[in-house]
Amino acid sequence: MIYSNLKTLSRALKEKQISSVELARLFLDRMARVNPELNAFITVDEEKTYAAAKTADARLADGTAGLLTGIPLAQKDIFCAEGWKTTCGSKMLANFISPYDAAVVTKLEQEAGMVSLGKANMDEFAMGSSNETSFFGAVKNPWDTTCVPGGSSGGSAAAVAAYLAPVATGTDTGGSIRQPAAFCGLSGIKPTYGVVSRYGMIAFASSLDQGGVLAHSAEDCAYVLSAMAGFDARDSTSLQRPQEDYRSRLEEPLRGLKIGLPKEFFGAGANSEVMAAVLAAVEAYKRLGANVVEVALPNSHLSVPAYYVIAPAEASSNLSRFDGVRYGYRAAEYDDLNDMYRKSRAQGFGAEVKRRILIGTYVLSHGYYDAYYLQAQRVRRLIADDFRAAFGQCDVILGPTSPTTAFKLGEKSADPVAMYLSDIYTIAVNLAGLPGLSIPCGFDERGLPIGLQLIGNYFDEARLLSVAHQYQQATDWHSRRPQGF
């Protein structure tokens, strides 16, 4: 049962082959055995999980259950969940019990009836590409436990890859769903900016942050995204659009689909094994009836520099709320109010978070705002315009998700810039606000999964999921299991 897809789980629950409580028990027992090795969860609360499962069983019994009612999931610890410890991977919030639910939690748990198995580990405040910046320790990649799972949604990815949860939520500011999905052999989608409410999702860079899903297949992603998306008046950037069923186009044939290959993504950037797997996927798409055109994203090399101005600027502003007054960590000893702020923040934040606050503070400070922040915003428009032009020639854009497969724990943690460059193909998508997903398309010679990135035009999630699903109907990369799991 733990290896079943969501469609099968949904049917089994409806037909009473298994109850939600029994299903929760299967996963919780497995977590108790396997999680100590992987460290994929920060908080597990069996009592809460069973209580939610019982509620789901009642809904299944009285006929008010939906498609996802009773299905367990892992919640990234960036989503506030009432009564749950919500840490965002930081010492700053190590004891924070959320007094309210994020919109994603309300939609998936209260409304759809999914059952939370716990809060998944993550890079501190979602700042990282390896899950090594978490105050609660690094997460191991189930495909090779000496490797990172990617980040920042590394706990979510490891949990799903090791079958500790059938599906997990994630957030993606510069690649934080797609890169861990790639490193862990999963399917992960970041929707168009504004599709999933950010209410109760702890803010990193508000103009880039977007919630999404990590699962074993595009089809499973479509199930959960349909329940997760939707307008929310409490998020000022939530978009007013009709509710969508993202499964609606899954069976659409690929014949006539125009796939754009940006020449900048097929240069010297990615390693040869990644490139070979991505090119093999292009051939598979051609066999399925798609046409391929070359497109250009001439400013894509500027996306990492622009991102490392914009994201830290927004982060320095967002994280100013952590002052040791209303919630969060407060230093034990200090001289006066200012010293309390400085010590609480210095002790409560980890090194990467502090680095980004410092960069952000600098680029927003007097005399540098125009040269850095405004210039980065202008470059951001050039990058978005490149995509606009490219989508005039094609329906979806295809390339690698990450230049490499999962790297070793500790390999890049001393060199921030090397770490930042592992998001070189994903960041532009956030800057433009487009939907993007990653699906597995092969393995390297060490047996580590390789990710294929598909980028869609605004609001084209349903087509993107269909393009991924059709590939997964013809290949089996997504159903391979890591040895020992």
Add this chain to the structure above:
Amino acid sequence: MSLTPSEVERIAQLARLEIAPAELLTARQQLNGIFSLIEALQAVDTTGVEPMAHAQDVSQRLREDEVTHHDEDGTARARFQTVAPEAENGLYLVPKVIE
């Protein structure tokens, strides 16, 4: 460009982050590494390009200025203050600001 140690201290002060003298060297080194990455932006001609603050070109939604949440059982303040480091009589406590 390259930050001097005193510039790093000034930024840290603006950001309300204490930096120990021992951390200053590494912090400066790493920040300068990141600034050399960002430096690529300076060479780009962006004359006439409108800054893009947001992914979607939408304007801020407005609503009527009225109460949207009611604290039915009068417990909201207490619930929200249980997560505060120090609160008393419904107030957040901080070190004395005015002598």
